[in-house]
Amino acid sequence: MASIAPADGASHVLVVDDDSRIRQLLAKYLGGHGYRVTAAADAAEARRKISAIEFDILVVDVMMPGEDGLSLTQSLRSAQDVPILLLTAKSDGADRIRGLEAGADDYLTKPFEPRELLLRLNNILRRRPLPEAPLTREEVRFGRFVFNAKREELYDGETPVRLTDRERQLLGQFAASPDGTLSREALAGEPGEVGERTIDVQINRLRRKIEIDPGNPMFLQTVRGVGYRLRFE
Structure with a gap:
């Protein structure tokens, strides 16, 4: 088979x-x-x-x-x-x-x-009964930033923030998670598609665009032993 x-x-x-x-x-x-x-x-x-x-x-x-x-x-x-x-x-x-x-x-x-x-x-x-389709959030807010998941657009106040395709994908994954927490494995997708070490590099690049101090992030935080969490309102 x-x-x-x-x-x-x-x-x-x-x-x-x-x-x-x-x-x-x-x-x-x-x-x-x-x-x-x-x-x-x-x-x-x-x-x-x-x-x-x-x-x-x-x-x-x-x-x-x-x-x-x-x-x-x-x-x-x-x-x-x-x-x-x-x-x-x-x-x-x-x-x-x-x-x-x-x-x-x-x-x-x-x-x-x-x-x-x-x-x-x-x-x-x-x-098992089929689960109800989860409600999707079109927009998530963190600090002065707003990410529109439907249009895959990020705004700093009224100013659009340029994102790579991968950064849009990452923000979309966080926005679709109920509490904004995802493992490196989940962020990497299918085995062999993206290495977990590569995820760390991509997260650091995204932090440079949304954090005042990327070394001490307020929004895109590391969850020790799990992965990352985007703290949105």
Whole structure:
């Protein structure tokens, strides 16, 4: 079966597993079947990425060092309803029940066939109601600046600010985010499209146009361990 490149509206899955082989396998397999895939090595990294990116579904390993998958699932379920599929090396029925009680939508025992995981993810997402289309903000304001997302124009008061195509794209990404926070990964787009180090350079260039002191930014701020945030009104 031929691989399918992720489309713009592809479902975004976060794979949380301390085994790098599992992360690589699922990134390759699910990515080749139309999913957009992000990976995290533990619960702490998963939380950072979840705070910056809205995922459609999570695949979470139960047995991880530090906070385990059951604790992470239970904590996330108390705050949001993102679908969660748990992976575990244990086949005991009691463990499956604990996972479902924690709020998981499904449970798969290791070792597993990637094809079965794919089918389970597809089934979970098919059962989910379609989300309402988010309201888009045509304009965002920060300080004396106004960015019109529809026209992709930035104004300093009444004066237009010249932007590169990439700077317009970056401001548009921030404007479309509810709290203006995005990870470097999200800003980079598809893997290999833009390097995360390149993002840092582009952000610094944009800061020179909108910050009084680019070295101490008031609006386009670094969120340590996550990425960047544009503080707009």
